[in-house]
Amino acid sequence: MSGYTLRQLECFVAVAEQGSIASAAKGLLLSQSAVSGAVDALEKAFATQLTIRRKAHGVALTPSGRYVLEQARSLLSQAEDLRLHASDAGGQLRGSLAVGCYSSLAPTVLARLIDHYTTRHPLVELDFFAGSQLEVRQRLNGGSLDAAIAYDMSLPPELARRRLYDAVPSIVLAADHPLAGLPGLTLGQVAEEPMILLDVDPSRENTMMMFAAAGLQPRIRFRTTDFEVTRSLVARGMGYSILVQQPAGAVSYEGKPVVVLPILPAVRKVPVSVVWPQAAQPSRAAAALIELAGELFADQPSGTSHVRVTART
Structure with a gap:
């Protein structure tokens, strides 16, 4: 037995994201004592302190808490994925998907990807964000984006990637x-x-x-x-x-x-990749988007990657 519940994980994630027990309780429609008790139980199950609670200063995470937060988000997402697809034996894709894109790529790359994805998977609720590469990275790290299209330059190692094509300045x-x-x-x-x-x-x-x-x-x-x-x-x-x-x-x-x-002589090409958090296995909806991106841009002059992404089951 794991010794902890999904509800406890949900409470902990809400506290971490909202920054306080009170705000998390309001968002979850629970009492503050219930949320606090859930976090206490989680810390007892893991035998480690996850939060630092300070009056009038909200809640901060310990290093263990930051690690558990990342894993908890992944587990909760997997649980939701299982709930959505259990009844139809994994047939038609369902759920939600948030996609990001570097702003200058969005008009040509993101629009094409969204058009084909929504046609192929009409039951998935897809949302998107276009912004600077820093904003995209921050949202990926924060869990508000499942995957993103970006120039593969100076990206941190915690982002997994599938190269789509090389662009030429x-x-x-x-x-x-x-x-x-x-x-x-x-x-x-x-x-x-x-x-x-x-x-x-x-x-x-x-x-x-x-x-x-x-x-x-x-x-x-x-x-x-x-x-x-x-x-x-x-x-x-x-x-x-x-x-x-x-x-x-x-x-x-x-x-x-x-x-x-x-430009003469030819300068270094700039790789364009679809990226996602390394620590979180993509949901079925996200894995389908990664695969589709590889298909759509395989005809680009320098498309190189043929890595297959495995979705959660």
Whole structure:
């Protein structure tokens, strides 16, 4: 026998996430004494202190508590997965799924993935979030996202990943720029030109690394945190930019044309991967999304991964 219950785990997770016994009790529709007793029982079952409870300062987790929190979330998710699929012997996928995506990838990668997933698994309640790579990582670590699409750069080892394809950085210019008619450009040819820098990681990091590797320093005129604002400024002739993701149409939101040129010599490609928490085995709904992502982007020029993800049973 385990010596603890799912209800106790649920109370502990609620306390950890809400930061206090009172807030957890309100969310669970239980008395504070019931929630406190459940956490006490869990600490007794594990023979270790999980929380530090301080009056007027809420609840903090011990190192053991942080470990148990991660495992408890996984167990509770597995239990819900079992409940949802027991009656139909694991047939039609059900449940909920939260997917994240780095913002500049979302319009082309996430939209395609959601469209195919909801068609294939209509009973799954799918939600999504698009934001910076840091925000996506934080939500994955916090348990509010099941999986995410991200550039596979500087990702922590606690995230498992399946590589989907390699993206190629390119130089983007206004269509009437004097260099726009060339078949390609070196970084040296644009280093003295004004740059519009997409100033969010990993885009900023990748751009600056490329120039540093070439022994160059770009002349940054404007910094933006929005992909389309970057392209609009470029289209108006205010500078060039280096972007990895490219829309199908070579115009800005204002309808002004841009030209996308390869960087010569070829620079390092940027891998795009679907990632999920290493410590938590994906639910059936999440595993299906990971597999589908691999299928959809297998036709990309540099798609490489054929690793199969096993769902919880």
